Amino acid sequence: MLAIVIPYYKLTFFEATLQSLASQTDKRFKVYIGDDASPENPIDILGNYKGKFDFIYHRFETNLGGVSLTQHWERCITLSYDEEWLMILGDDDVLGDNVVEEFYKQYPVFYSNVNVVRFSSKLIDYSLGKISEVFTHPVWESSSEFFQRKLKEKTRSSLSEYVFSKSSYLKCKFCDYPLAWHSDDMAWIEFSQDKQIYSINEAQMQIGFSNLSISGRNDNLDSKYSASLAFYKNILKKYSQIFSKKERLEILMKYEILIKQSRKLYREEWLFLISHYFRNFSIIPFAKLCRRILIAYR
Structure with missing residues (x-):
């Protein structure tokens, strides 16, 4: 089964994230929400989604993301149970309706051959109200080939558009870079463990971008x-x-x-x-x- 882990902190776009989970055409997933001692309590909004998908909410009493975002990701992952596959979903990112459906539909093709799966993506610029073109990928690609495409700015990548095996995560964990900047890039090299990355281009993730997000801010x-x-x-x-x-x-x-x-x-x-x-x-x-x-x- 698939675990979708949300390291929660910002309320502003969170309902769009929750709505995208409720709209999934395949409900074979469980959501684990780890609240990083946020000053913005999501309880009321979460109450609107009880029964619409399976989720567990846990509030941590200390803020860790301000010290080490990757360590907060990792403590959120510990909320999950025995799921074999993990997605870390940003609290301002949105799944296309068929993301989970396509994951299971194509599962027989990739499950024994890869540790890392990714979806096509769009960027949502919340500040300007714009959505980018769709970024797709080769169906099968080595981590080194992907790195070269990104090095030459021929593609983009964000944490939320990936699913990875829990076994590969437990073996490698995340590199603890400041702001977790490039921590996801290093993860796909390490988690893949010399296997190829498999791409699902038939479903899209929409990645939020604003002056509230790490990628959209200029003070860091x-x-x-x-x-x-x-x-x-x-x-x-x-x-x-x-x-x-x-x-x-x-x-x-x-x-x-x-x-x-x-x-x-x-x-x-x-x-x-x-x-x-x-x-x-x-x-x-x-x-x-x-x-x-x-x-x-x-």
Whole structure:
């Protein structure tokens, strides 16, 4: 069975999320709502949905998301029982009516072959009242292929549009980056465990975007920057083997450019780059790196 876990904090768009759950054409799921000591009590709204789908609500007495959002996700997951598959649904995100139906319809195709399933998606800009085009994916795709598409800004991704096996989650857990920025990206590399990602394009998730969401705010750019640096460095240190040499060089360049967007590189960062360029030696990229180092230390 499928567990849908909602780390709740914001009431503003929550009813749309609940309505989308009530509208599912297949009710074979259970919802677990973990309230992160929110000042906005959802009890009255939840009362309107009793009997419309199966859910458990639990209020945590301390706020954890402000310290570590991934740890709040994880304590919300502990509310679930013996479900084999998990979805973490944002409290401002919406399921298309047939998301659960298509999950079970296509289950025989993917269940023994993957640990990660994703749906097509749209972005809802609540501030402007706009909905984006539909983002679809190859039905079968490796995590490295997906990473490259996202690196080149040919696609997008958010936590809510994924379903993952509980066994893969328990083995890996989430990387604890600031604001959980890129924590989902790292999860799909780790949770997939060398298996492909399976895409269901026949059902859509609608991902909320506003000045209340982490992705839509501009007062957290320093934390996002720190998270991005840590993410790309971890990719290079732990998972470079899943990429080709050409792809590794592209990731190295991305990491260097990312640092330079805010400041000059530190000595240890140049040394890190030198070591990785040497391991993936190609004369022109290595020569260009040496030139950039000379310019930096003039």
